[in-house]
Amino acid sequence: MFAFTAKKGRIVGAAAITALLAGTVAACGDSQDTAQTTSPADAEAALSEESSLLVWGWDPAIQPVADAFEAKYPNIDVEVVNVGTGSDHYTKVQNAITASSGAPDLAQMEYYAIPQFALSGGLADLTALGAGELESSYTPAAWNNVVVNDAIYGLPWGTGPMALFYNKAVFDEHGVEVPGTWDEYVAAAKTLHEADPDLYITNDAGDAGFATSMMWQAGGQPFQIDGTNVSVNLQDEGSMKWANTWNELVQNDLVAPISSWSDEWYQGLSNGSIASLTIGAWMAGNLESGVPDGAGDWRVAPMPVWNEGDTTTAENGGGAFSVLEQSDNKVVAQEFLEFMTASSEGQKITLDTVDGIPSTVAELSDEQWLNREWEYFGGQQVNQVLADAANNVVEGWQYLPFQVFANSVFADSVGQSYANKSDINAGLSQWQDAIVSYGEQQGFEVSAQ
Amino acid sequence: MTLTREVETHPGAASSMPVIRRSRRSWTGWGFMAPFMIVFLFVLLAPVLYSVYLSVYDTKLIGGTQFVGMDNYIRVMNDPQFWDGVVRILKFFAIQVPIMIFLALGAALAIDSARLRASGFFRIIIFMPYAVPAVVATLMWGFIFGDRFGLVANLNDFLNASIPSPLTSSLILLAIANIQVWTFTGYNMLIFYSTLRTIPEELYEAADLDGANQWWVIRSIKLPALRGSMVIALVFSVIGSFQLFNEPNVLKGLAPNSISSFFTPNMYAYNLSFSGQQYNYSATVALVMGVLTMIVAYSVQHFGTRKDER
Numbered sequence: 001m002f003a004f005t006a007k008k009g010r011i012v013g014a015a016a017i018t019a020l021l022a023g024t025v026a027a028c029g030d031s032q033d034t035a036q037t038t039s040p041a042d043a044e045a046a047l048s049e050e051s052s053l054l055v056w057g058w059d060p061a062i063q064p065v066a067d068a069f070e071a072k073y074p075n076i077d078v079e080v081v082n083v084g085t086g087s088d089h090y091t092k093v094q095n096a097i098t099a100s101s102g103a104p105d106l107a108q109m110e111y112y113a114i115p116q117f118a119l120s121g122g123l124a125d126l127t128a129l130g131a132g133e134l135e136s137s138y139t140p141a142a143w144n145n146v147v148v149n150d151a152i153y154g155l156p157w158g159t160g161p162m163a164l165f166y167n168k169a170v171f172d173e174h175g176v177e178v179p180g181t182w183d184e185y186v187a188a189a190k191t192l193h194e195a196d197p198d199l200y201i202t203n204d205a206g207d208a209g210f211a212t213s214m215m216w217q218a219g220g221q222p223f224q225i226d227g228t229n230v231s232v233n234l235q236d237e238g239s240m241k242w243a244n245t246w247n248e249l250v251q252n253d254l255v256a257p258i259s260s261w262s263d264e265w266y267q268g269l270s271n272g273s274i275a276s277l278t279i280g281a282w283m284a285g286n287l288e289s290g291v292p293d294g295a296g297d298w299r300v301a302p303m304p305v306w307n308e309g310d311t312t313t314a315e316n317g318g319g320a321f322s323v324l325e326q327s328d329n330k331v332v333a334q335e336f337l338e339f340m341t342a343s344s345e346g347q348k349i350t351l352d353t354v355d356g357i358p359s360t361v362a363e364l365s366d367e368q369w370l371n372r373e374w375e376y377f378g379g380q381q382v383n384q385v386l387a388d389a390a391n392n393v394v395e396g397w398q399y400l401p402f403q404v405f406a407n408s409v410f411a412d413s414v415g416q417s418y419a420n421k422s423d424i425n426a427g428l429s430q431w432q433d434a435i436v437s438y439g440e441q442q443g444f445e446v447s448a449q
Numbered sequence: 450m451t452l453t454r455e456v457e458t459h460p461g462a463a464s465s466m467p468v469i470r471r472s473r474r475s476w477t478g479w480g481f482m483a484p485f486m487i488v489f490l491f492v493l494l495a496p497v498l499y500s501v502y503l504s505v506y507d508t509k510l511i512g513g514t515q516f517v518g519m520d521n522y523i524r525v526m527n528d529p530q531f532w533d534g535v536v537r538i539l540k541f542f543a544i545q546v547p548i549m550i551f552l553a554l555g556a557a558l559a560i561d562s563a564r565l566r567a568s569g570f571f572r573i574i575i576f577m578p579y580a581v582p583a584v585v586a587t588l589m590w591g592f593i594f595g596d597r598f599g600l601v602a603n604l605n606d607f608l609n610a611s612i613p614s615p616l617t618s619s620l621i622l623l624a625i626a627n628i629q630v631w632t633f634t635g636y637n638m639l640i641f642y643s644t645l646r647t648i649p650e651e652l653y654e655a656a657d658l659d660g661a662n663q664w665w666v667i668r669s670i671k672l673p674a675l676r677g678s679m680v681i682a683l684v685f686s687v688i689g690s691f692q693l694f695n696e697p698n699v700l701k702g703l704a705p706n707s708i709s710s711f712f713t714p715n716m717y718a719y720n721l722s723f724s725g726q727q728y729n730y731s732a733t734v735a736l737v738m739g740v741l742t743m744i745v746a747y748s749v750q751h752f753g754t755r756k757d758e759r
Contacts, residue, residue, distance in 0.1 A: 091723045098726070120510050120726070206706055228511045259705055264597050402510065408710060408724035415706035419618055438725065443511030 038129050038331050046331040052077040053329060053336055056093065057108030057321070058085045061353035065340050068349055072339070076332060086110075090117075090404055097122035097326070105327040106336065109154050110319035111145035112209070115225065115401040117322070118153040124323040125151040129334040137342045141393040142359035146320050148401075149227060153322055155341040156359035157350070160280025160318030161389035162213060162303045165287060168378070169297040170199070170275040178301045182245050185304045189254040192275055200256035203265055203274050204246075206418040208410035209316060210260075210279075214242040216314035216397045218306055222432075223400045230401065230439050233449035234428040241306060243424040251421045266290060278303055280316035281357040281386040288376040295375070300382045302389065313389045314397070318357075357386050364390060402438060409434050497739075503732035510726075521733035530711040531734060535741070537622065538713050542690040545626035550682060552634045554675070557641035558667060572642065576635035583632065583695040590628045591616070591703045616704040625696045633689070637682045644678040645671060680753035684746050691742040694719065714738045 055062060055078060066078040081104070083092045090113055096103035097120065109117065117123050126132075131152045135143055142156035166178060171188075174195045179185035189201035204210065215222055220238025224231045233239070249255045256274055258264045268274035270293040277283060287298055303313045321340060323333045340346040347363045350356070358364055364387050373379045400406050413434060417427030432448060439446040479486070507517040525531055556575050560568045578586065593600040596614030605612055615624035648670060656666050694715040701708040710724070711717035714734060721731035 087724070094723075094726060098728070116510075258597070259702075262703070264595075402725075405725045408720060411701075411705045412709045412711070416618075419706035441509070441727070443509035 038334070043130075043331055043335055046329075047073050047335055048075060050075045050077075051329050051332055052079065053106060053333055054104040055080045055106045055321075055336075056083050056089065056104040057106075058082045058089060059108060059354065061350040062108070064349050064353050065346050066336075068345065069336055069339050073335075076336075078336065087404070087408070093117065093122070093324075097324070101326070103324045103326040105329055105333045106321055106323055108157075108319060109322045110317060111315065112212075112399045112403040112407070114146060114153050114320065114322065115148050115399055116404050118148045118151070119401045122325055123153040124325045124327065124330055125153065126155070126323060126334060126337075127152050129323075129330060131155060131334065131337075134338065134342050137360050137362070139359060139361060139364065139390055141315060141390070141395070142318075144395070144397075145315070145318075146322075154320035155337045156318075156320045157341045158282060158318050158356050159359045159390055160282050160316045161357065161386065161393055162217065162278060162313045162316045163281055163283075163385055163389050164276060164278050164301045164303050165283055166276035166299055166301060167272055167294065167297050168299045170272045174199075178299075179304050180302075181308055182304050182306055186245065186248055186254070189249055190252075193254050198273050200268075200274055201254065202276050202278065203256040203258040203260065203268060204250070204418070205257045205259045206411060206415040207260055208407035208414075211242070211410070211414065212399070213280075213314045213316040214246070214278075215239040216394060217303065217312055218242045219312075219394060221396055221398070223398050225398050225401055228443070229445045229447070231447045231449065232400075232432050232435050232439075234432040234435075235425065235449070239428065240425060243428055247424050250418055250424065253421075257418065270294060272297070280318055281389060282317060282354075284374070284377070284382055284386065285354050285356055288374075296378050299377055299380055300385045302385060311388070311392045312394050313392045315393055318359075357383075357390055400435065400439075401444070402435075402442060405438060406431070406435050497736075500732040500736055503729050504736055507729050508726075517729075521730050522737070524730065525733050525737050530709075531714060531717060531737075534711050534714040534717050535738075538690050538693055541622055541626060541693060542687065544623065545629050545690065546683065546686045548626070549630045549634050549637060549686070550679065552630065553637035553641055553682070556634065556638040557645060558671065560638075560642055561645040561671075562663070572639070575638055578632050578634075579636045581632070584699055586632055587628055587696045587699040590624070590631070591700055594624055595703070616700065616707055618707040621697075621700065621704065621707045625693070625700070628696050629689070633686075637685075640678050640682055641675055644675055648674050676753075676755070680750055683749050683753060687746045687749055688742060691738065691745070 053076060055066065057080065063080050066080050070076060070078055083089055089108065093103065093107050094117075097117070103122070109123075114123070134155065138156050139159065141161070142159045146152055146154040146156055164178070170192070171178065174192055176188045176191050177184070179188045185201070192199050192201050212222075215234075215238050218238035218241040220236050220240075220242065222232060222234045222236055222239050224233075256268060258268060258274070265274065269277075269287070269291045272294075284300065287294060291298075302311065305312055321337055323330055323337065327333050340350070342360060344360075344362060347358050347360055351358060351363070351369065358369075363369060370383050370387060371381055372383055374382045410431060413430035414424060414427035416422075416430075417424045436446050436448045504521050505516060505518055506514055507521065508514045556571075559565055560572055565571060581589075591599075594615040596602050596605065596612070596616070601612055601614055604610065613620065615621070615627070652670050653666065656670060661669065692715055693713045697708050697712045697716055698719070701712075708716075710720040715738070718731045718734040718738070721727040721734065725731075
């Protein structure tokens, strides 16, 4: 559902200037809990009055959802603005929050970014607006992502349970079976690369989002957050399990050192030299639109597991929409959120626009959606695999309350292990040091193991 | 050149200048200054003062904003990442500037020598890269440097060689130096060339009469005349190197592991601000870097200029 499009080398010069001029020292205001909860009658009244909403996000499905909402509530004017993808977007949201003005009513928030913006007081707690009643509509894994310190900072819109997307034509050509475990995956990587030195099972140049998802699946819980107490252990059992396996792949040149979303990456996916991706379920739609040459060649299988018989998977990407604390139209904003993420109408529009994975229980078990045969994937009922993945996400994972920053310095430490083909565990330890020192500077109680 | 200078600096010439006296309390002068002063205050001074203000505070995710006095400055002084960046740009300066000045000088002398046909054409061609925006130039060079489907890849395929990618961490500084040499050689050439055009014909005639060959003309007339422009070119280069940002920031997209988030002090300040929300510390880094640049640029100007010209 979250279409991650490649936007490289973009300089946010304008944002830089805005921030320098407007970057007033933000008082870290706590979101004030209003005692009373909005009643349906209040919401009804707010919706019948003329008002407007400003939404920031980059997903192509936002606009059609907004159109449908406007049609349903003609007094509400919804404006959708794309201010950038991923970190560009967060920079602008952060600038608006820091400047205490200019923020939208609603903003797209990937799960990993929610704790950071929630803690700095930028996002509104939706509990008072009645969001708590919607909990049972979403899968537990999705819901878990929007709750920080018992407050609700957004409603899940799409999830990214991981699966193995593989190029069946390439696998068949070299007689490689679809790997069910990571050991089989390493073996398959060797077979493919030995058969053709230009052929790689996947690409990985060091990607924080991927690494954390892999640790997640391996049972790692490197980040534990309790209020302002943060404990970091990037050498726990699960994290090391991933690092050790990946050492073997990286040090033996079995993965292509190509950054995801780069031109080379798309080229590699198109010409078959990157033979598979272990990635969030939203990749299904992205493959179809971004790699049209691969039509008919690609298939989807469950993510490889650590022990035979396991069915575990993790989340990769995916995200929510949040109401900003600055918004003065929160009741209507909440209604829009509900329409977008929880109503079957909103979910249907979204799924029609971008092929993705719904975060609501009802849509996940919708027969028509489940049994859809994807032409791009050779008629495979891809959604069945992806829905299974959604139900098998390992529980208990937490992101750092400053994950956006942590990911931005991943290349300084773990990236160096990739570049020098040295021990990833050493890189993880350095990453941990950077995380600990940043956390302490920001006033968290950080303990490192 | 030496002849004319002596005339200019003749002691008698200075003392015969009329001294202009004006009323002390007249504000008329400021009236003429106003358009500049207003712009100066708002565009230059206000942001600097605001940065100074930011730099003595500290905003935390937990705990809000506090006055911290000089703490941020002390932190910069002891910050290995900051100094890593400073050392890197010094290295960069040491590699890139001599090559660029040498090439620019050669080009300017060649065009000025009157032995080159179509010198106007060469002048434009050499200057042209300067007109290409840095971001575009870097992307273009980035693709040339690519060892997968760039020019380096093609060369490797064609020659069956294995030229290492210039985008690996050990070579990336040279790759950036290459881009900057390409961009700024023409600009410096133009500065040198315009100075060479101001040398009076008489000096060449005199040299001719004395039987000096071209090398002697270059050594004794042209190079001394170029001294002032070279100092200016150096000062510009100091500022340019110390502010290095566009090239590494764009290349980071192509080679994320070769360029750290603190590759140059400017990148460090940028990332502190926009990835880490450490606006206060970022402002401090920017100010310290500004002061360092001023010191180095001033030293270059001071020691590069002859005593009698200071």
